[in-house]
Amino acid sequence: MQLAPHTVLITGGASGIGFALAERFLRAGSQVAICGRRADKLEEAKAKHPGIRTFVCDVGQAADRVALLDRATRELPGLDVLVNNAGIQRRVKLADPGDWGAMREEIAINLEAPIHLSTLFIPHLHKQERPAIVNVTSGLSFTPLCGVPVYCATKAALHSFTLSLRQQLSATPIEVVEIIPPAVDTDLGGPGLHTFGVPLDEFADAVADRLDGGEVEIAYGTAEHVSRAGRDVLDMVFKRMNP
Numbered sequence: 001m002q003l004a005p006h007t008v009l010i011t012g013g014a015s016g017i018g019f020a021l022a023e024r025f026l027r028a029g030s031q032v033a034i035c036g037r038r039a040d041k042l043e044e045a046k047a048k049h050p051g052i053r054t055f056v057c058d059v060g061q062a063a064d065r066v067a068l069l070d071r072a073t074r075e076l077p078g079l080d081v082l083v084n085n086a087g088i089q090r091r092v093k094l095a096d097p098g099d100w101g102a103m104r105e106e107i108a109i110n111l112e113a114p115i116h117l118s119t120l121f122i123p124h125l126h127k128q129e130r131p132a133i134v135n136v137t138s139g140l141s142f143t144p145l146c147g148v149p150v151y152c153a154t155k156a157a158l159h160s161f162t163l164s165l166r167q168q169l170s171a172t173p174i175e176v177v178e179i180i181p182p183a184v185d186t187d188l189g190g191p192g193l194h195t196f197g198v199p200l201d202e203f204a205d206a207v208a209d210r211l212d213g214g215e216v217e218i219a220y221g222t223a224e225h226v227s228r229a230g231r232d233v234l235d236m237v238f239k240r241m242n243p
Contacts, residue, residue: 139223
């Protein structure tokens with residue numbers, strides 16, 4: 001797919017990777033809508049780019065996902081790209097009595113939402129000329145970081161789902177793209193907790209160039225290494241990541 005001309009909906013688009021991708025679609029000449037749970041963050045994004053359309057939506061809730069489909073397709077009938085980007089990452093000690101509600105929310109946002117939204121939007125996207133579904137997974141899909149086990153499991157499952165989705169839609173006009181980030185310097189997990197990794201603009205620029213070049217699986221940096229590695233290499237990386 002190319003970055004433009006499209007009408008794009010990005011979940012979790014008010015900050016981090018989602019907002020960086022939104023900016024690049026905008027610069028290329030596409031219309032962009034973003035959704036998120038916090039109205040204040042959406043307003044901050046709109047203040048930076050008044051042309052962005054915003055929808056308050058908790059993609060962790062099935063009813064909100066259905067409502068998002070209705071509103072987005074009604075207000076943006078030409079919507080032809082869905083970017084499933086929203087995600088949360090929590091540190092979890094599995095041996096300790098935990099808050100199942102928090103873990104269930106992480107699964108709902110990271111995995112249930114992109115699966116449900118993809119199936120909801122397919123009938124609409126099928127009517128468009130150059131439609132696409134873009135799923136943002138993670139290098140941790142291949143070598144988990146054990147301190148964030150639920151996050152890693154959801155991203156591994158989303159990677160698997162994306163492969164199946166691409167195969168099932170191969171005879172349709174809907175292109176299925178996977179973006180596989182390494183650690184990127186964002187606020188994933190909370191402000192100040194994820195200030196390491198690849199600079200956000202470096203990552204987003206590289207992804208935008210490769211999207212424009214028509215690639216359907218875009219892994220970057222260390223994520224590119226592990227996404228193509230054999231079992232021996234993955235075992236070595238896993239031990240190094242989880243001493």
